[in-house]
Amino acid sequence: MTIRSHRRVSRRGFLQAAGGTLAATSVGSVTPAAQVPDIKLPEAPGKQVGFALVGLGNLAINQLMPAFAKCRHARLTALISGRPEKAKQLALVYGVDPKNIYSYDNYDRLADNPAVDAVYVVLPNSMHAEYTIRALKASKHVLCEKPMANTPQECEQMIAAAKAAKRKLMIGYRLRYEPFNQALIAYAKDTAEAGPTRVILADAGFNIGDPKQWRLRKEMAGGGSLMDIGIYALNAARYLSGEEPVSVNAMMHSTPNDARFAEVEENITFQLRFPSGILANCTSSYGVGVNRFRVAKARGSAELEPALSYTGLRMRVLRGNTIEERVLPQRDHFALEMDHLAECILNDREPLTPGEEGLKDLKVMMAIYEAARIGRTVSLT
């Protein structure tokens, strides 16, 4: 492992580490420094984990790269792209050493680069398994976007590769790391406030654009809305119940003659039964915007809406005739997620959402597709 401390201790970082805010260094005498507003500075970075990003698409460029600035332990140190000019420009913007730009061809040479501890795989779903396994073979830890892969078999190969390489494998379930979903999990678990959870409603969908994108190609995406966005509803039903579903029902429909849905499904609604008797009703859609998780109990319920947007989540708690809005910090989901893996690497702990978590969702998603296809309840036990 090649963990390093931040190379330069900047003046600000030094002052911060030495005594809190700049203003605090001149207590008792009125100096120009005393007029500097009492701004809380970010903590000086401690040990950091170097991340390579593979797949420089919309998510990487617009969410992940900016998120590194908010990380305490994760640092962007390398880029992998099929387009060298694009990678060079992004490296310039984000201070990545141009020596650390790779193509898909020389990807395996990451093995020789001590600046890279972990690889974040942000490629189309069908490439997750291959690029995860190659990174693990190069002795890198891996953070892989969801869905983990297109099939449970691939997931199992990825898990085996991580074990063989003795490296961490984490799946990018960003909502598990942000405050609103964590608060809803806490509400669901806490039986004192409103009783045990009885019903979960989880709806995730958006009206997908460009018909030519890889998400609408079955071979690359593995499926339609369920693989990409419905997985949020499924994952939420699992983490809110804290249980694994024992059976599923589903119905599927795609608007006929809509070019976007020539290969993959538009809408799939599904039902889950959990061992304790919790029932979940879920929506997955590439046709309509739905974005809500609700936990319903005997003496109240709580809801996130939006529940899965990158920003602006809101939480309401309903009890009797009162509706309470719980105001929680709006944090960068990706920064929290990347920091989590970084800390797991630094402290040799298992991530909260390891490969096994991704595999569980894949198995349920396959059952959902089967239930929709055969028109029967599919058992998962």
Add this chain to the structure above:
Amino acid sequence: MTIRSHRRVSRRGFLQAAGGTLAATSVGSVTPAAQVPDIKLPEAPGKQVGFALVGLGNLAINQLMPAFAKCRHARLTALISGRPEKAKQLALVYGVDPKNIYSYDNYDRLADNPAVDAVYVVLPNSMHAEYTIRALKASKHVLCEKPMANTPQECEQMIAAAKAAKRKLMIGYRLRYEPFNQALIAYAKDTAEAGPTRVILADAGFNIGDPKQWRLRKEMAGGGSLMDIGIYALNAARYLSGEEPVSVNAMMHSTPNDARFAEVEENITFQLRFPSGILANCTSSYGVGVNRFRVAKARGSAELEPALSYTGLRMRVLRGNTIEERVLPQRDHFALEMDHLAECILNDREPLTPGEEGLKDLKVMMAIYEAARIGRTVSLT
């Protein structure tokens, strides 16, 4: 038929009929009357239809009796009860002639009472068919609470009895008559604003109290939450889609050892597929409070929450990043519903929610129970 005009034209009613508000009668001269605030008086009643209420339970006492004051064409003229003292007291409060109090034994003698044009059946579900048919045989029109009966067979007998008697038979689907649900139907139908409806979410449930009430006795209620409250979600999915479902899935669960659910189900979640491809995901519960209808389209969605409370409904329309609250008049659902039947009687028109509407829900509910029981998609075509 025994339609009559309001017997006394009161002074206020006369002034109102003659020229609007009281204040308006003294325009141009400052008189004491000119200081009377410009209050809009209720219109003087026109022709009115006499209603008998059978089943003086919570709904009749707390909702229906007070609602008559807000009706234009429906008037409470008779009570049927097994408890004469209770009926006498209520007759006194609501100005019902004590001669028009009946018991279940002499119920059929309503036939001889010209003060009664219609009977509103508010009895336990298992008694709907008998008391509807007896009222029809007494040549009365009938408004029957939902669910129409415990079985589709009973519904068919009720419809046949209405045809034979040449009397109206309406089912008390109050939400069809109030402004919020009507606005949501209009939103669902209007393809110009946001496209055609793709997904409907309808959740109806509450945490039921007293374990000894008839609603929790299978023989009297016909079933559990689905028959009583889930029927709102089902009916909404049907009126919001404007279509009849072609297939259903369902899952059912009742908390073990909960005395309330010894005979009937607590929770039943169900899915409906409509011919146009609309998918509906619905919740029915006697365990948790859920109270929401949503219509989701490509370019926006609209929602009622609460959707089925007696008062305080709210409507939100979502489009892009905006959420618009549509403020609509809060009207008395039962007054609107009773007035609708009264107007249908006065003008010899078919009610919006005739017996056939109740039968349709019963058939789908039977399919929902079957789907939950056998673990398969049940076809309705």
